[in-house]
Amino acid sequence: MRARSAAVVALVLLTLAGPVAVRAQQRGGGPPRPARDAAPIDLTGYWVSYVTENWRYRMVTPAKGEYRRIPVSPAALPFINNWDPAADDRAGNQCKSYGAGAIMSVPGRLHITWQDADTLRVDTDAGTQTRLFHFAARAAASAPSWQGDSIATWERAIGPDGGGSLRVVTSNVRAGYLRKNGVPYSERSTVTEHFDLAPLADNGRLLLVTTTVEDPVYLTGPYIVSPHFKKEPDGSKWDPTPCSSTW
Amino acid sequence: MLINLVVSSSLIRHTRRAAVAVVLVLLTAGKASAQFDMLGSWAPLGSEDVQNDSVPVDYLGLALTDEARVRALAYDESQKSMVERQCAGWGAAYTVLGPFGLRITSQTDPVTNRVVSITIGAWEDWNEMVIWMDGRPRPSDNALHTQAGFTVGRWEGGALAARTTHVKAGFIRKTGVPLTDKATIDWRFFRHGDVMTVLMVATDPVYLVEPEIVTKGFRLSRTPLDYRAGCVTGYEGREPGDAVPHYDPDKNPFVDEFVKLYHLPREAVLGYRETLYPEYRKKIKDTYVPPPTCSDSCGAAGNFVVRR
Numbered sequence: 001m002r003a004r005s006a007a008v009v010a011l012v013l014l015t016l017a018g019p020v021a022v023r024a025q026q027r028g029g030g031p032p033r034p035a036r037d038a039a040p041i042d043l044t045g046y047w048v049s050y051v052t053e054n055w056r057y058r059m060v061t062p063a064k065g066e067y068r069r070i071p072v073s074p075a076a077l078p079f080i081n082n083w084d085p086a087a088d089d090r091a092g093n094q095c096k097s098y099g100a101g102a103i104m105s106v107p108g109r110l111h112i113t114w115q116d117a118d119t120l121r122v123d124t125d126a127g128t129q130t131r132l133f134h135f136a137a138r139a140a141a142s143a144p145s146w147q148g149d150s151i152a153t154w155e156r157a158i159g160p161d162g163g164g165s166l167r168v169v170t171s172n173v174r175a176g177y178l179r180k181n182g183v184p185y186s187e188r189s190t191v192t193e194h195f196d197l198a199p200l201a202d203n204g205r206l207l208l209v210t211t212t213v214e215d216p217v218y219l220t221g222p223y224i225v226s227p228h229f230k231k232e233p234d235g236s237k238w239d240p241t242p243c244s245s246t247w
Numbered sequence: 248m249l250i251n252l253v254v255s256s257s258l259i260r261h262t263r264r265a266a267v268a269v270v271l272v273l274l275t276a277g278k279a280s281a282q283f284d285m286l287g288s289w290a291p292l293g294s295e296d297v298q299n300d301s302v303p304v305d306y307l308g309l310a311l312t313d314e315a316r317v318r319a320l321a322y323d324e325s326q327k328s329m330v331e332r333q334c335a336g337w338g339a340a341y342t343v344l345g346p347f348g349l350r351i352t353s354q355t356d357p358v359t360n361r362v363v364s365i366t367i368g369a370w371e372d373w374n375e376m377v378i379w380m381d382g383r384p385r386p387s388d389n390a391l392h393t394q395a396g397f398t399v400g401r402w403e404g405g406a407l408a409a410r411t412t413h414v415k416a417g418f419i420r421k422t423g424v425p426l427t428d429k430a431t432i433d434w435r436f437f438r439h440g441d442v443m444t445v446l447m448v449a450t451d452p453v454y455l456v457e458p459e460i461v462t463k464g465f466r467l468s469r470t471p472l473d474y475r476a477g478c479v480t481g482y483e484g485r486e487p488g489d490a491v492p493h494y495d496p497d498k499n500p501f502v503d504e505f506v507k508l509y510h511l512p513r514e515a516v517l518g519y520r521e522t523l524y525p526e527y528r529k530k531i532k533d534t535y536v537p538p539p540t541c542s543d544s545c546g547a548a549g550n551f552v553v554r555r
Contacts, residue, residue: 049525050523051524053296059515060510060528060531060535061535062538063540064540064541065540068546071294072546107525155405156405157406163406164404165437194444196406196437197404198433206460224466226463228446
């Protein structure tokens with residue numbers, strides 16, 4: 001009898017231990033799986049902006065001095081009111097509105113690929129920018145850049161249907177513009193993004209990028225937008241276009 | 248010996264019960280962990296502009312059929328001053344198009360404690376949305392169609408997915424852009440920390456060439472959101488039975504107001520499909536003239552269009 005009860009207790013313990021062991025293996029108990037193999041969602045492929053929100057702030061260059069719907073601080077106002085795209089051109093800063101804080105809202109196409117097993121690469125045809133999302137620990141680059149340093153993690157939905165989200169935190173950015181008309185963000189900004197997928201009709205896919213820009217210098221609070229993209233079958237519409245200060 | 252037997256069998260019974268309980272807890276935990284807590288008050292984030300403060304003719308970001316465009320241009324917002332239309336309210340899409348926050352509650356079965364429905368509370372000019380989570384079938388196509396429609400939901404990939412059908416023919420924009428009762432609306436609610444992003448994909452075989460896709464962000468509010476009392480009708484200058492205010496679609500006096508205000512291309516303001524894609528930006532690059540420097544209500548605090 002004691003043997004039977006011990007067996008039942010063992011069964012209970014096994015039942016308890018089973019999922020935990022699986023989780024432990026996935027979360028560091030065993031050799032870590034490459035991010036590419038552990039991906040709960042597939043973000044790779046070509047995606048096109050579908051501009052249904054903030055149209056007049058994204059598809060055309062808004063009026064100089066307008067910053068509606070962005071919680072700018074008083075420190076930003078002189079820069080907004082003195083925006084000078086010609087000066088940006090002269091200084092070689094044509095890509096100021098294509099940095100990590102704004103690039104997902106710039107109308108264009110994304111090409112998402114795995115650069116290696118732990119680095120997701122996002123190329124944009126608008127402004128020909130490249131973002132690298134690093135899943136593995138690495139030393140941060142010393143100099144700030146338009147796309148900064150991005151640390152990525154999968155946020156896995158635990159449940160029978162799987163799925164999840166990609167979280168990317170970017171810092172060490174060069175100062176840039178949230179909008180083409182010179183609404184600034186500083187080098188001290190942090191950009192946190194969540195990449196989510198949703199189905200569309202006819203086997204379509206929608207990529208949603210919830211983007212939070214926090215800047216202690218030029219913003220009084222988080223600036224949060226959620227641009228979205230439709231999946232495209234191939235890169236036939238890929239059209240690299242250089243950065244522009246005015247358009 | 249007898250005592251040993253009794254103790255052993257009792258231990259086995261308890262252990263079996265414990266095992267069953269553990270398995271049940273694990274199974275339940277697996278289901279629950281795929282979900283997130285969306286109950287409470289969620290304040291709207293005003294950082295994304297869809298309706299541009301309800302300029303009379305503004306169909307930016309929409310892919311309309313010609314028929315929809317004509318109907319929209321025939322719309323006169325004075326219709327809302329008619330006593331029989333004042334409290335008609337807006338349809339389900341107003342969840343992400345309206346200015347209000349979300350007050351979300353759930354209703355549980357008192358016996359099983361399972362969630363039967365999740366409800367987004369009503370606001371002044373918007374009916375509550377009930378998302379049925381108990382797997383109940385949709386009503387017949389001929390069943391009553393309402394402003395809120397009939398919505399069923401399920402948890403999927405860490406998000407709440409829902410679909411609304413049985414909507415009453417109405418509008419998808421306050422500017423009179425119509426929506427038929429054949430429309431369906433798919434929803435996804437994603438939560439990341441204290442931010443919830445609501446995705447709406449509205450499909451209408453009659454009035455939309457492509458689905459209207461809108462996202463809106465909300466931030467968890469520590470204090471309950473303000474509740475606006477329901478609409479009450481009153482006299483606003485029109486007698487019951489008066490003609491319905493409308494425009495000849497070819498002579499809508501506001502057709503170019505938004506165009507002139509921000510130097511926007513007319514086909515964009517009128518909701519042509521091509522204007523939603525990056526190619527269109529390249530097409531207008533050489534003809535677009537930026538508006539003059541902003542001098543009034545230029546910032547976040549002035550979120551209403553200055554009518555010049």
